[in-house]
Amino acid sequence: MAFDDINAREDILPNYQLSLIIGNTKASSDLGVKVLFDFIRLPPQKIMLLGCGFARVTSAVAGVVNYYNLVQTCFSNGAWNLPQVMLLKYYNWTKVAIIARRSEIYDVSMERLLNDLHHAKIQVITTEGFIPGTNFDRQIGNLKAIRKLSISRFKKHLKITVKSWYINGVKEEDVRIIIGHFQEEDALEIFCQAYKHGMYGADYVWIVPGFLSSTFWDKAVNVKHVNCTPQEIAIAANYSLSIDFATINTADETTISGMTPQSFDIRYHNWPSIVNHTYWPNSYAGFTYDAVWAEALALNSSLSRITKLNRSLDDFRYSDSEMAGIFKEEMYRVNFSGISNMIKFDKYGDVHPHNTYLVQQQGNAKRFVATIIAKENLIDFNTIPPNVIKWAGNGPPVDQVKRVYRLLRIPLAIFIIMTILSCIAILIAVAFLIYNDKNRNKKVIKMSSPNLNSLILIGCISLYLSVIASGTISVVESPILCMLPPWLTTIGFAIVSGSMFAKTYRAYKIFTTKKRISVSFSNDSIIVISQLLECDCQHGTIWLVTILALNGFVIIFGAFIAYEARKIKLLIMNESKQIAICIYNVALLCIIVIPITFSLPNTSGGPYITSCGLILYCTTTTICIFFIPKYLTEILTIWPNCKQVHGKPRHSQSQGSVERANQDVEASHLPLIQWQKNSRFHSGIGRSPYEAMFGKKPRVDIDGRKFSKSVLDKIGYIQGTDEDNIESQPFENIPDSEDELSSQESSFDDLESNADLCVSCQRPSSRAHKCRICKNYCHAIPPCCASTDIEEGFGSLVTCRLCESEEHTRNLRQQSKRKLQQQAETMLQKSVKRLKSGIVGDTVLIPLPEPDREKSQLRNVQACIFSVSKDNYYQLGTWHGLINRLHDATQLTLCKESFLAKDDINCNVKISLRETAKLESVITGQKSHFCGCYTSCITSRCKCFKANVKCNSKCHHQRTCKNK
Incomplete structure (x- = not known):
């Protein structure tokens, strides 16, 4: 036309x-x-x-x-932008999220929409993009950080995710107004995920394209990757808004x-x-x-x-x-x-367009509810025929919840407890300081250097003061208090560690130097957001790493000095064992506590408790290790008949007595061993055998009361939850006599005459709810029913806890069966697999024997096939030379890529596989296990022979060794 x-x-x-x-x-x-x-x-x-x-x-x-x-x-998608912006401004929605399909057309329109929203001062909290044809069955991701996208870099910073991921990403940002730019086939999966995440109803508004049909969810039956029913998609899409155009000019x-x-x-x-x-x-x-x-x-x-x-x-x-x-x-x-x-x-x-229509999804129909007049910047809700816009709640939702900020401080009770403990520890340190000063001329104190002892106690007092100062930061806002704890901690640690190692170095120099020298020492609508006061500086990370590295170097140097001074015969001056215990104590706790401190949320004083507890424990332990033995030694001089015993008592044992003891405990320990075997994780089925059979974690007895706490801790007892204890409640009060049984039966008859019992808890029910599977009465509250099936209204159906547990157990058994079948198929494929023959120039991997390699070394070494014999034996070579023995195909693994060429092999040198491992290693090339025998190494006296490993070059240089 x-x-x-x-x-x-x-x-x-x-x-x-x-x-x-x-x-x-x-x-x-x-x-x-x-x-x-x-x-x-x-x-x-x-x-x-x-x-x-x-x-x-x-x-x-x-x-x-x-x-x-x-x-x-x-037809341009950008024509919807202006009406959408007018709609957002009409309802005062200033924070939105955008879900867009990634394509050339949609990217251009999205960039224009972001530009229009920016000029209208509407904040885009997050923008989620997806690529058509993505696999929609992947796990839901966690998108937590707010990503404010630059308009000019939309394509560069757009987050590309699968549909289930970006739905969760929008939910994490707590955005209530969502603008969607996608096709009708995408809308099925999008609203399916919105239904699963609860992103519909009174708190959310979806603004979708106007070309979606009024009943587009009917197509969900023919789409395989959509895991929702059409009714569920219809519920999520209800009350959604869209912009439609007048196909004929009204003028x-x-x-x-x-x-x-x-x-x-x-x-x-x-x-x-x-x-x-x-x-x-x-x-x-x-x-x-x-x-x-x-x-x-x-x-x-x-x-x-x-x-x-x-x-x-x-x-x-x-x-x-x-x-x-x-x-x-x-x-x-x-x-x-x-x-x-x-x-x-x-x-x-x-x-x-001059005029556009605001359309709302109401049930199975799309209703024309308003006219958007762009020229007059007006939205007219007087429509013909009259249609009223509807909301799931009492009115249009807000674009985002209101946030109220609250300052979090360390709980006063925790601060008082830590302060009291620190003060007690300071008093103990002062007491030891006075004791050290008054008895500095006595032999025990004088030989251990009383001046260095005083420095150790002063450093401990500095560490205790840092605990008090750390808690004061959250009470009083002061820059001086903010800088005080790290300095007190650093100075205190330096004084304590330096003094300890100086004492050992002093003793070491005295007993290892022939000429006497003197050593000088030197010194829901509303969200409450919690805020914390934290001390920070521009180069805080560099400062922290430097201090940790310096303290680590001091500990390592002190450990070396203590090791060198371990053979000093004068026990009063030899404090290597005490220093080793302190180093082990500090290093182990720091490795455990420091990561925990950084990972704990600073909401209830968790990092403060862990860091201060670490300082109190390590410092107090150091004081006790160094000064209590001296105090006890002084006491022994007062009571000479008192003896100090180190170690634990020993009793003679014979083979017969051991076997008799094993027979006595076999009946009680064998079930525990079997229980441990059944409750341990099985890699083949992906869970423990007990969990695969019964569908839940194993427990000791019905209520865990038959064993002591020490036994339960050793065998890994798992305390049951309230939901698990429901199943044990019918068995807690088992009648001991027929009279008691008859009385209980009569009481049950009385209950049944009034109301039926709940199938889960065996308590009277109101007959309001039934289980949809077993058709028995059940309470519609957890833990009697499944938490996902809580419904209101008389006669509604729920899933009882017993049926849910039975279904869960059946699924676990099926999963375990499938995993065992997969494992069997994998074993079968490996057993029938034929070895591929290599040709000259192929790269292969040679497994290294365990005695010939270091623990940190790779298990295989790369080599190249240099030649092939008539019997299909391979001559291999590396960068270091030719290997002096032949290999067959069963000892090699062919590589798909070529990392070593034949020309790279040094043909003039022949070396053994052990020498190859040593040359490839960055350390020694052999395992640190060695025996040091002087015989032929054919008895169990040889450590290597007893451990069923071959002797290596670090063991000895005896030619009589036969364990090679």
């Missing part, structure tokens, strides 16, 4: 006739690109492109058409074609191809009609400019970028009254 009207006009494109060449893409992007290439390949020469009708086809074609300098007109005025929009509509439906059903009526026919007129007017206005270049439209070629630029410039100048709207392109190539 448009081509006939244009060709009939003499003032438009004189001496030219517009013709339309149709290509059916069948809604396929691949076929659309093929049709485009056919248009370009076959004559006649094409000038402009119209379409496509589907966004996914348009996206694929648009990526190719620019390379051929063709102007393409199609009753004559357009450029000489027709009014109403007369066009009548003419279109009476068109022969529509009447004889060659084509079915399309509501977007007015848009297509105006698009043809826009192209014709652009070509018509281009004639004058092309004529000045002594050229015509017939001279256009696909490589002619100059003429294509003229066409595009004239397209931006097009301005006329069309059938669908006032046609004028903006800088993005979009046509903004």
